[in-house]
Amino acid sequence: MTNEKILTKKFIFFAGKGGSGKTTCSASFALNLARKGFKILLVSTDPAHSLSHIFERKIGSKEIKIEENLWAIEIDPKKEARKYIKKIKESIKEVVSSVIVEEIKKQIDTAFLSPGVEESAIFDKFIEIMDKIGNPYDKIVFDTAPTGHTLRLFTFPELLESWIERLIERRLQVINLMKMASKVDESLRKKIERDPLIELLKKRREKFLLVRSYLQNKKNSCIIFVLDAERLSILETADAISLLKKHGIEVDGIIINRILTKINSKFFSKRKEIQKKNLDEIKTKFKEMIIGYIPLLESDIYGKESLEKIKFDKFK
Amino acid sequence: MKNKFKHSLAVISDFLEGAFKVKASSIIRKEASDLNDDFMLLLFGDFLGIPNPFSYFALEFLPLFVEELESWEKRISIRKSIVAEKAGQYDFCC
Numbered sequence A: 001m002t003n004e005k006i007l008t009k010k011f012i013f014f015a016g017k018g019g020s021g022k023t024t025c026s027a028s029f030a031l032n033l034a035r036k037g038f039k040i041l042l043v044s045t046d047p048a049h050s051l052s053h054i055f056e057r058k059i060g061s062k063e064i065k066i067e068e069n070l071w072a073i074e075i076d077p078k079k080e081a082r083k084y085i086k087k088i089k090e091s092i093k094e095v096v097s098s099v100i101v102e103e104i105k106k107q108i109d110t111a112f113l114s115p116g117v118e119e120s121a122i123f124d125k126f127i128e129i130m131d132k133i134g135n136p137y138d139k140i141v142f143d144t145a146p147t148g149h150t151l152r153l154f155t156f157p158e159l160l161e162s163w164i165e166r167l168i169e170r171r172l173q174v175i176n177l178m179k180m181a182s183k184v185d186e187s188l189r190k191k192i193e194r195d196p197l198i199e200l201l202k203k204r205r206e207k208f209l210l211v212r213s214y215l216q217n218k219k220n221s222c223i224i225f226v227l228d229a230e231r232l233s234i235l236e237t238a239d240a241i242s243l244l245k246k247h248g249i250e251v252d253g254i255i256i257n258r259i260l261t262k263i264n265s266k267f268f269s270k271r272k273e274i275q276k277k278n279l280d281e282i283k284t285k286f287k288e289m290i291i292g293y294i295p296l297l298e299s300d301i302y303g304k305e306s307l308e309k310i311k312f313d314k315f316k
Numbered sequence B: 001m002k003n004k005f006k007h008s009l010a011v012i013s014d015f016l017e018g019a020f021k022v023k024a025s026s027i028i029r030k031e032a033s034d035l036n037d038d039f040m041l042l043l044f045g046d047f048l049g050i051p052n053p054f055s056y057f058a059l060e061f062l063p064l065f066v067e068e069l070e071s072w073e074k075r076i077s078i079r080k081s082i083v084a085e086k087a088g089q090y091d092f093c094c
């Protein structure tokens, strides 16, 4: 991708419908940037990882060096959640008797099975990874999960913020009432000067706010949708763009994948005709958002050699 | 760090249970107690079967509240109808 503007961004996300080419695009983009001399971390937020497959080597839940200037990681939600729960159980053990510990453990384990856990664990790790920008990475490239997942990931900070906000508000109300009462009780007044829990809640809020500001600030981040020139892809992409807009998140570019070029069979010339129509629609719908296209290649794309060759040519 | 938290949290539950000699306290205390239940509900509602999409992040605060959890759950289960009403106020689902 030669688009100069994208080169100024710190976080570059590749999103799109299942199978549209997110992994292919993010991997080749990351590889190209690394070879330009940027220190790049390539992150997969898709629990069904395929960075390992495309680079033909094991990549795991820890950052691993692929080559000079290029690192990669596949977020493992199960592993992250287990680590997190273990830490919580340990600190509970420090506070209460073993009988209560057993009781609480049951509740934690139930919570561990609830549907939101994987997404929460991914999001928590996502916050941790975004914190690494500037040190040591110049840019972080994200290979995301199919559209639905990614929309939730992007809108999560907003929801979490409003939850934390309400917690802080309630807590302050309780403290304020106690302060009122403490006017006539010296011993109480001394005890409620500061509330460390409020500080802890605010610290959490800061983290959520930071992620949201990274996502909303165009100076920092760039979201690129990859789509095929097919009807359902066009519709899904348009829906996703307008939903994100509602949440204050702007989509910056789209890449059109699997363009039929040198085709001469009868079957494919029909297909090409349809694609031509869809391409026209994409051009009217997304206009200057289009930053590149990739032709349909004769074979699957994996391994550095084929990734190198992918060029996001400017659309003509 | 941990002691600091235990201390501050204990002050609140002491207060709610009437440990301080406060004039005109019962009204204030009642209000504080309701708000505190609200607070706990926002954090650990899922322990009472109220789905909370943020329960994963709430667990971070669990070690600070384990000692109070039992009495809170008892108190709140006596006031089940109130809980249902309060839970209705939270448009939790996304």
Ligand SMILES: Nc1ncnc2c1ncn2[C@@H]1O[C@H](COP(=O)(O)OP(=O)(O)OP(=O)(O)O)[C@@H](O)[C@H]1O
Pocket (backbone or CB within 6 Å): A016, A017, A018, A019, A020, A021, A022, A023, A024, A025, A046, A050, A144, A145, A146, A257, A258, A259, A294, A295, A296, A297, A298, A299, A300, A301, A302
């Ligand atoms: N332009 C192309 N020409 C030929 N094959 C392609 C092209 N783009 C992608 N492919 C192949 O299509 C398959 C899907 O691509 P890719 O894994 O990049 O999609 P994805 O959006 O990451 O999928 P998922 O939603 O499952 O994560 C891969 O086997 C890839 O090699």
Ligand SMILES: [Mg+2]
Pocket (backbone or CB within 6 Å): A022, A023, A024, A046, A050, A143, A144
């Ligand atoms: Mg993929």
